[in-house]
Every structure is written in structure tokens, then in C-alpha cells.
Amino acid sequence: MEKKKAKRKINSSTFLLMITIVLFAVMYIAGMIIFEDKGFAKPQMFMNLFISNAGLIVIGCGMTLVMITGGIDISVGSVTALVCMSAAYAMENKGMSAISAVVISLLIGILFGVVQGYLVTYLEIQPFIVTLAGMFFGRGLTAVISTDMIAIKNKTFLAWANYRINLPFGTYNRRGMFIPAYIYPTVIIALGVVILITIMLKFTKFGRNLYAIGGNQQSAVMMGLNVKRTKMKAYVLDGFLAGLGGFLFCLNSCAGFVEQAKGLEMDAIASAVIGGTLLSGGVGTVIGTLFGVLINGTISSLITTQGTLSSWWVRITLSALLCFFIVLQAIIAAVKRKKKKN
Amino acid sequence: MAQKTILTMKGITKTFPGVKALSNVDFKLCEGDIHALMGENGAGKSTLIKVLTGIYPFDAGEIIMDGKAMVNKSPQDAQNNGISTVYQEVNLCPNLTVAENLFIGREPKKLGMINWKEMNSRSKVLLESLDIDVAPTTLLDECSIAIQQMIAIARAVDMECKVLILDEPTSSLDEEEVEKLFALMKKLKAKGVGIIFVTHFLEQVYEVCDKITVLRNGELVGEYDVENLPRVQLVAKMMGKDFDDLADIKSERSGEVKEGDPVIEAVGVSHHGSIKPFDITFNKGEVVGLTGLLGSGRSELVRAIYGADKADTGEVKVFGKKVKINAPLDAMKAGMAYLPEDRKKDGILADLSVRENIIIALQAKRGMFKPMKRKEMEDAATNFINLLQIKTASMETPIKSLSGGNQQKVILGRWLLTNPRFLILDEPTRGIDIGTKTEIQKLVLRLADEGKSIAFISSEVEEMLRTCSRMAVLRDGKKVGEIKGDDLTQEKIMETIAGGDKNNE
């Protein structure tokens, strides 16, 4: 009886995370074998995975937080677009400094977090409807600022964006010259966020309260937790991370335009779900989400490297993967319920 | 034997709009006592507990704890004052570990960070001291309900509660688990914790409790020492009749009991976790009462027959022919109708009109592609509004704006419209004024005379005696007997419900 229970323990949340890590490893190794000739096996290829997804990693962390409380935020893609556009507009059209662009970006994120959090937490409106409105609002506001693309030429900003950090490993070119693999500062920020949030979730009262609320809100109230304030904080933090992630995204793209980061909310949700975060709340880790993002990135680079497949395959594959994990979660929940009954 | 009183509630009165839920109730809890709080539906047990734990404010009276008057504004307040509650539905977080559930909201910290090591080791000590066999790092979800309940109790104990309220903790436990829980309760008792134990299981009361307080209709019936109160008397007190002056209530049924004309026969039907296998037969023109205390399985029995909870075993025969019942619709097609116990949750479609609420069952029975004509619906609605004297502004009024009694009549009309052979009425008169109550009772008798077979459930024995010609008695999820003919007296029924010896002094 006890042994059986121990087995089941692996089955639930850890099980989903393990699937994810194995899936990532298999996909990446398969890619290395199939596309070796196209340079897939190079260390830099792996680093690129982080470079191009730094923003998404940060946004995914925020998404994971609200999903742990049982909520969701589909406004993050639009917030990213709005942040990029605002930063570009502030620097290029208003001549502001790069630092003030950072401040503006973070403020936009926090503002979205506060308003959406208030509507969800205190007025008890479905998070989906609230953030759906936020999604359209953000995208529309981006167009209000400018319908044309604004390329960023601010020197400080570009210096940040192009500051290469060489790593102690790399490859040798044909002439035997050592070419180190490199990353950008965005990657360090993104990984820093992952580490900080991991610590926060595991070792702070706030972090544990998030799980408690997602596990059983009623119980959390009965155990004396301030559910509303905790939820509100989660949305504000999520907004802040969306602002920060948006800025990292901007450092990567160096431009602002209306159609930017379209569907990013989907990437973030998919990454979280693939990384083992339950849609019903209460379970999830940002490490898992990190792997979710990496899987997401691997799919996209596999399809790009392959060359003949069109770019929409990325979307479709990702949706299929999301669908698979959602159904898996539903089945696990159903099995659990059945076991409980007997 | 001078026990210290830790909690006194005096003259507690609580009124809800239109109902007096508690009137002038006294309650006293002594240190190291396990004190059973008993009463049937609507007796006021849960209101009393909610008043004590600060979920409801009270209108009059006072609560004294440790010699000081106290008013709790919220469960938190109560907890801070040393009163903890453990409910049947465990109020813990299934996705966290046992240790976290014990310490959430008051985690031990080191440098501002949660100190998991200390939390786990303190949990281990706590769990061991209470003989709870579970590792602190286990996820709560992996624990059985019994263990979860014990963890909730351990949490309360560690928060230094002086008064522990256990609200029906044993309803979903098996015997072995109940034993473990009782061992824990006895341990706490030895530590001087006062326990208020709410349960429907008589056996359990006599096994662990020291005192019993009985409530009925929001009033205090009395406080008794367990050893001085035989079971039969306890049942009598709960059901509202003093054992000594049992007035024989004669059945108002005319005609004879019809036997051997079975409409519905259930053989070995059961539903896991709620009702053990039972056999029962309902004959034509007969009102069969199902009695037993709340939680005895009387509702679960009919739900299993009707397919509301799909039966795990056994078979149901209609007019001797085996019928497969997977969902309520199958039962309806076999001529059954079911008026559920919880009118609000399972009965009314709140926003729909009286007319729609009346015709919905017949419409569902006919199928989607055979919609009823407007005229037909209106005729049916008018017919039942007149027949049952439903007081409503019009047939288009939403049912939610009707009074409870009239809502119940609408639901009754809904089922009569389907012209059933077998009608299940689960607490049809609960929360309804006396006038309507009598009307419904008379209607039940008339329907039986018309040849329908009826299963009737009620918490009130008098009502059952008046209407039923035969009664099945349930106890602890099991059908324990059938009573009919001259045996059909209040005394006999209560004895059967109580089980055990008549005089267990």
C-alpha cells in the first residue's frame, strides 16, 4: 500500500516536469544528429536558444505565477508590443535616455498588473475576460502611439543590445581559430529572474501562499492567509515581469511595431503548461517553464534549420503540443478523482 | 470530579430573515470532555457552531471563554482565541506537503527565508507525539481522508487550541480510520482539550463522548451525560417526541396495504462509499417510508435506484423486468420521478419561469426534437398551478422569486406532469410552512390511492407515520429493517433507528 503511494507521488507533478525535460533532451539531441551539417550541434546554437527567448523566459515566469494561483494572463503579448513601441517612441521621437525607456517599460507592465489584478481579485471577474480586454487594449494603444515601425538608434540602447559576453567555450573555424560562444546581457537577466523567482516560490511566505491559494482557495482563507492581497501581488508581479520581459524583447528586436510579439501570450502559456504548470492552479515551477520555453525555441529553430517547412508549422506544432499537455492534465485529474472516490 | 468549564454559551439567539435559527440556546464545554452536539436537519447545530466560530454574528446572548466574554468576528478571530474547527471537507491544501499544511501562515524562518529543515523536523515531532503515521514531506493529496483530517487536527492542536470542533469528521471514513481518529481524540482529551463532536452516527457518540447536547428546531432540548441517556431516548429527543408520552399517531391511510403488486424491485443495489447493498420493493398504491438519521443513507438509497449516483452493483426491476439505469433519463423512461432533497442545488432552475420549471422534465423525457407546443405548456402550467395552489404572480415569473413552499410545489408539479408510476420524494416538506406541509402530505396519500407507488423520506417521524404504510429503516449506510402493520409505531421505529439494546444503561 505504502509502496503504491510512493509510486503515485512520482506520477503527478514531477511526472509532467520529467516528460518535459526528457522531451527537450530528445528533441535537441535529435536535432543535433539530423542537422549536424547545418551547425545545430554547435554550442552557439544552444546559446541562441537563450538569446532569442530571453524575453519569453521572463514573461513565462510571470505567467507561471498567475497560473499557480489558478489565473491566467493573455495580455502579455500586447504588453510586450506596447513596451517596445513606447520605449522606441520615447527614445527616438522624444529624445529620452535609454534609462528612462527602461523605467517607462517597467511602469507600463506594473500598471497593467495593477489594473488587471484589481479587476480579477477585488471585483472577481474571470481573469480570462479581463486579460483578453487587456490584450486588445495594449495592442490598440500601441497603434495609437504609432502605426509605423520605429527602429531604435539610441546609442546607449544599441550598446546594451550588442554587448557580447564571450563564454570560455566555443568552436574552432576551418583555419583553427577559436571562436568563443557568446551571450547577451539579456540572457543573464532572464536566468537571474528564473533563479530569483525559484527562490521566492520555494522559500518565501508569499511564494508558498501562491501555491496554497491555487491548491484550495477556500482553505487558504480558512487558514488565515490574505488571499486577495496575495493574488493582487501576483498580478502586479506578473505585470512587472511582462514589462521587463517586453524590454528584453525590445533589446532583441531593436524596434517597435504594432504586430510585434503577436501570439506571445500563447508561447508563454504553452511554455508554462508544457513545463508542468497546471491550468487548474496550485502546481508549477519556473524551472519547468524555462524548459517549456526551450522546447518552444527548439521547435522553432528545428523548423527554421530544416529550411523547407514554412514558419506557420511552428505555431501549429506548438498548439498541438499544448493540446497534448492540456489533455494529459485533464486525464491525470480525472484519474485522480476516480481514485479518490474509491 | 469538579471539571473546569472552558467555554460557556448563554442564551444564544440568532435570527435569519423569517426564521429563528437559534433561540435562547445554552451550551457548556468542560476541559477534557468530548461533547457530542446532536440534532436533525434544521436543529441549529451548524448555526451554533458558525456563531461560535464567528462566521455568523448573533443577536443575543454571550460567549464566555476562560471567564471572559468573547465575540469572534471571523474564524481567524476564533482561532486566535483558541477555538479551531475541522470540517468534514478538509480545509487544507492538497498540493502542499504535510509539513507545510501544518505550518502555513506561521512558517519557521531563518534570515527571512522559510526554514524547511526546521519545519519538517518540528512537523515530525508533532506528528509522532500524536501517533499520526505519515512523513512530513508527503504531499497531502497522497494521504487518505482520515490522515488529512488528523493533520488538520494536529495543526489545530499545535496552534494551542483549547476548544476543538469536529464537524462530521467521520462521514467519509471507514471503520479502521474512525478508530484511529478516536484514538487521537482520546489523546487530546487527556491533554485537556475540550472537543465538540458533531456527528450523525449514534454508535460513535456512545463510543467516545462524555456528554451530549441535543438541539431541535433551534432550541435546546437538554444536556445529558452519555451514561444516563439510552439510545432510544436520544433518538426520541432528536426527533421531537418525549419517549414517555408517545402519542400513537394512526395512519391516515384509507384502504388496505397492497402487497404483491411490485412496481419497483431493487436487488443488491449499492453505491460505493454511500450505501451498502440493499434489497427493497415498492408496491403499487403504497407509500413506503425511508427513515433513519441524517447521513444514514436514506437519500443515497433512492439516488442509487434513480441513477443520480450510478449504482455499482445490483439490479433494478420495473414490473418484474430488469431495467438498465445509467442516468436519470433511463429511470424517467422507466416511469420514475425524483424530487431531490436539496431544492436549491438539485431542484430549481432559478432563472427559468414557473412554466419552464414545470415542463422541463416532461420535455427532457420526450426528447429534443419533440418540443411541446406553447399551448400545451401553458395548459400544463395552469393545471398544476391550480391543482397544487401554487402562489405565483404568473406562470412566467422566475421560480427564484417564489417562496420555498411554492418552489417545492412547482418541482412536485414538474414530476407529476411526467405521470410517473414511481415517485421518490426526498424531504418534500422541509423548510415549508405547516399549511403547505399538510397539503403535500394529503397529496401523497391521494396519489397512492390513485395507484402510484411512492418512496417517502422525511426527518419527521410523525409525518411518516401519517403517510406511510410500510417503512424501511437505515442506519450507517445500511438498510437494517422494515416495519409494517401494527409494528408501525413511533417507539418501534426509534428502537430500530437507534439499534443496539433498548436500555443500554
Added chain:
Amino acid sequence: MSNEKKSFNWKAITQHRLFLPIVCLLVVLLVNVIKTPNFFAVSIKNGVLYGYLVDVVNRASELVIVAIGMTLVTAASGGQDISVGAVMAVAAAVCCQILSGGQVSTNELMNSMALAIIAAIIVAAICGAFNGFLVANLGIQPMVATLILFTAGRGIAQLITKGQITYVRVGSFKVMGGYIGKCPVPTPIFFAIAAIIIVNLVLKKTALGLYIESVGINGSASRLVGLNSTMIKFLTYVICGILSGIAGIVASSRIYSADANNIGLNLEMDAILAVALGGNVLSGGKFSIMGSVIGAYTIQALTTTLYAMNVSADQLPVYKAVVVIIIVVIQSPVFRRSVDEWKKKRALKNNKAMEGGH
């Protein structure tokens, strides 16, 4: 005394379920009349009806059709289908691709119209069934379940058209988004009216409407009276899929092409807005198709107004998002409770003031 009587009548009017939608529509129309005095002017140019009003009614057609489906889904499952726009794109892609026989552009029909339309509608119904299965059978929240097709849909549409915009430059295809023969009324209007009539007929001639409301109001009670709530929810998603498909065909006929990226873009938001504006509660239960239809026309009128005020298409969502938030806040039980409490307090104060005066 007379005042009392008046307020009573007023109450009866304001409590009619179509009160809010009609008032919204009137407000928008009023703004239009002030802005553009010739708003209601309808003339005939080149043998077809011409004018702002005609334009609004014409352009609203797809939205009306989709909003009907959204209403049913909302009523039965208490959630919304956010994949409607994407499903429109898929249906348009299937339709155009069959008509063009796989070519990027065609000047003649390669397959019969009937085949293309039926295929498109079947594919849309399958999309709806997919959503319905996730929601009704697996119990996944409607918005999460439909999020899958919301993102994948346009990708699938591009897959079908091989990433191109497939043009069908054939007169008979353009009819659906243009005009039938010499009829001066735009065809999409007929589609919208037909959808309204057919769905209303289905709801009237079967008991589906009553079933949907019952399931949305109280699932447990519905089960006990013999309704199969899984089946009913599933059905509403299939219907919503089919209606989205029809809307997609009309939309693609307007531009005689299948533009996977733009057909039905942002329409999910408009449809949800139409349902909410129509006085339907977004958490399910009683519904009014006519309310949603009026809501849809209101939104199109609003869109036209905003266009007239030089707001670009990209900027529109800002205003719509604000309207959605206002509506859901007004609908939210928490907000209503606090308003009630505020009213009570004020009444109490008034009473006290009166007593004091006495």
C-alpha cells in the same frame, strides 16, 4: 403620486432584457447623427443601396452570425469561444482552395461552389467539435480549450493555402459578399438574416433553447431531470463552429480571397462584446439571441463611427476593450453588491434625515 406611477413604468421598461442593448444602439446612432447628419440617408447609386446605415448593416453581417454562435456557447458553458476568428480563416481557406483547385489565383471555378461551401462548413464544424470535446467531455475551461485553435487556426489556414493568399476572381463567388443580380441589397445582409431566422427556428422547433438555458443555469438539476449536459454543451460548440464557418465564407467572398492573417481578425473580441452588450451574462444561463444581434449592430455602428472620427483599424481595440471592461464590471456580482449597499446606506441616511426633520 404621479411620480411614483411614472417610476413604476420606468422600472418595467428598464427591466426588459433588451433595454440595455437598445439604449446602447440608440446612443451610438445619436452620436452618429450629430457627427454626420446624413447618417440615415439611404440612396441608390449604380443600382445598389448606398449610405452609412446600409454600410453598417452590411459590414455587421459576419459579426451577427458569429455572435449568435457565441451566445449559445456562453449560455451553455459559461465561457467564450475565442477561436471563432481563426475558424473563420480556416473555413475561408478551405473554400477558396477548393474553388481555385489549389492554384494561387483563379479566374474560373475549378470545383463546384456547393462542394466548396459544404466542405468549408464541415471543416468548421469539426473545429467546433474539437473545442466542444475539450470543454464538454474533458471539462477544460472554455477559454483555455479554445485558445488552442485560436493560435493554431491561422497556422492551419496558411497551411491549407500554402502560405499564399488564394484569390478566386469569379463573379459567382463574389455574390456572397456582394450583390445577387440586380438586387440592391448586399448579400451578406441576407446571410445574417437567414442565420438569425434559422437559429431561432431551430431553438423554437426543438427544445434546444430551453435545454441550453437549463444546463447553463444549474447543471446538477438539469441532469436530474434527464438532460445530457455534456451532449448539449458539445452541440453548442459545433453550432458555433458552423456559424463561424459561414461567416468565414462570407468574409472571404467580400475580398474574393482567403487571407489567413486577416479574415475574422479580432472578431472574437467583437463577438464577446456583442453577447455582453446584448444583456447576456457571460457566466451562462438565460440568453437572448436578439440581444446579441442588436449588440452586434451596435458594435459595427460604433466601429463605423470611430472610423469616421479617423481612428485607424489598429486603434479600435482600445475603445472596445474599455467598453468590455465597463460591461463586465457592471455585470460583476461584487460591483452590484457594493452598489446595493451604497443605495441602502443612502436610503438609511435619507430616512434618518427625514426623521430628524420631523
